[in-house]
Amino acid sequence: xxxxxxxxxxxxxxxxxxxxxxxxxxxxxxxxxxxxxxxxxxxxxxxxxxxxxxxxxxxxxxxxxxxxxxxxxxxxxxxxxxxxxxxxxxxxxxxxxxxxxxxxxxxxxxxxxxxxxxxxxxxxxxxxxxxxxxxxxxxxxxxxxxxxxxxxxxxxxxxxxxxx
Amino acid sequence: xxxxxxxxxxxxxxxxxxxxxxxxxxxxxxxxxxxxxxxxxxxxxxxxxxxxxxxxxxxxxxxxxxxxxxxxxxxxxxxxxxxxxxxxxxxxxxxxxxxxxxxxxxxxxxxxxxxxxxxxx
Numbered sequence: 001x002x003x004x005x006x007x008x009x010x011x012x013x014x015x016x017x018x019x020x021x022x023x024x025x026x027x028x029x030x031x032x033x034x035x036x037x038x039x040x041x042x043x044x045x046x047x048x049x050x051x052x053x054x055x056x057x058x059x060x061x062x063x064x065x066x067x068x069x070x071x072x073x074x075x076x077x078x079x080x081x082x083x084x085x086x087x088x089x090x091x092x093x094x095x096x097x098x099x100x101x102x103x104x105x106x107x108x109x110x111x112x113x114x115x116x117x118x119x120x121x122x123x124x125x126x127x128x129x130x131x132x133x134x135x136x137x138x139x140x141x142x143x144x145x146x147x148x149x150x151x152x153x154x155x156x157x158x159x160x161x162x163x164x
Numbered sequence: 165x166x167x168x169x170x171x172x173x174x175x176x177x178x179x180x181x182x183x184x185x186x187x188x189x190x191x192x193x194x195x196x197x198x199x200x201x202x203x204x205x206x207x208x209x210x211x212x213x214x215x216x217x218x219x220x221x222x223x224x225x226x227x228x229x230x231x232x233x234x235x236x237x238x239x240x241x242x243x244x245x246x247x248x249x250x251x252x253x254x255x256x257x258x259x260x261x262x263x264x265x266x267x268x269x270x271x272x273x274x275x276x277x278x279x280x281x282x283x284x285x
Contacts, residue, residue, distance in 0.1 A: 098245020
């Protein structure tokens with residue numbers, strides 16, 4: 001895996017926000033996942049990846065951004081702690097991950113059903129043996145970020161002669 | 165026209181309902197996964213099914229295979245994030261009539277619905 005593998009996730013995030021929320025978002029400079037986030041994340045949608053690539057995609061928002069995003073996406077305001085709020089966040093990370101995995105050329109990848117974490121200032125710990133990249137985004141609804149942790153699966157990373 | 169929406173995301177079902185309402189469709193039934201849809205499809209008798217692929221309990225493709233095996237010929241549009249060509253081919257071979265990749269615009273979903281119903285007529 002290399003840093004270029006996160007480009008599909010940036011492109012997919014832009015497409016999802018443009019298509020489903022009619023909103024342009026601006027990616028910042030990607031970096032290695034920080035030990036301490038640069039702003040407090042209060043809501044995270046999480047998707048697992050399996051297949052030729054294993055890993056995790058985490059879409060994280062401060063509460064105010066999450067409220068704005070969900071209100072626009074779902075067409076109604078709802079409390080952060082309601083099941084419908086989590087459902088909307090889960091669907092967003094599902095669409096971003098699904099569209100991105102289709103662009104990981106030559107690799108077959110499946111995505112899990114989404115999970116959503118709500119809690120002030122939490123950090124979703126990514127696997128330490130994966131390439132983990134952090135992408136900040138600015139938007140009219142507030143800032144947010146995506147963390148992508150990727151690793152070739154064991155069968156995929158072995159030479160063909162050993163993988164049989 | 166009667167439409168059944170099969171998606172584990174209530175948000176996505178609501179978005180689809182809003183689009184269908186603008187098309188003048190008022191009779192809708194919702195199901196949160198393939199199993200739920202199987203339990204409702206016979207009684208509701210939809211003219212069209214919009215089905216997500218990745219769902220808990222029973223995925224959309226298994227649901228489509230089950231209803232086709234039972235002889236149900238209701239047109240199915242798969243509405244999913246699964247965009248790879250092989251997945252689309254797999255879905256069509258399993259009995260899906262048309263395909264919409266998420267994210268989608270209201271116009272794209274409307275066009276697929278009209279196209280599917282015109283072919284089924």
